Amino acid sequence: IRRFVFKYAQRLDLFLGTLINVGITASGKKVILAATHMRIVGSIVSLKGWILEPSVIQKVLDWPVPTDLTDVRGFLGTAGGCQQP
Known part of the structure; x- marks a missing residue:
């Protein structure tokens, strides 16, 4: 598990560094760093x-x-959102 956590921290650091480099900001209240589902x-x-x-x-x-x-149109808009990405 330690290896997994270390790899996760490395990837997270790379990701956050990329966000900073391109000027993207994120709300601390809305960011989910580790979750089983979203x-x-x-x-x-x-x-x-x-x-x-x-x-x-x-x-x-x-x-x-x-x-x-x-x-x-209303129905198609709602149903169209049900398509798998």
Whole structure:
């Protein structure tokens, strides 16, 4: 485990150095440095893969039948976000 932590620290140092070199800033409250999974825009991403959040799936399943072009566009926008990256 020590070797893993050391490698992680090296990669993190390289990553943070790259951010500084290109002028990117990050909020300390929003940065997650070590996690088993993350929620990203309606998805849950982990080492096992990518899945949709159940709330997004339910929103698509409960969507009312579109009655005009605006409704269709709204549905397609929501459903389109469900595609795997």
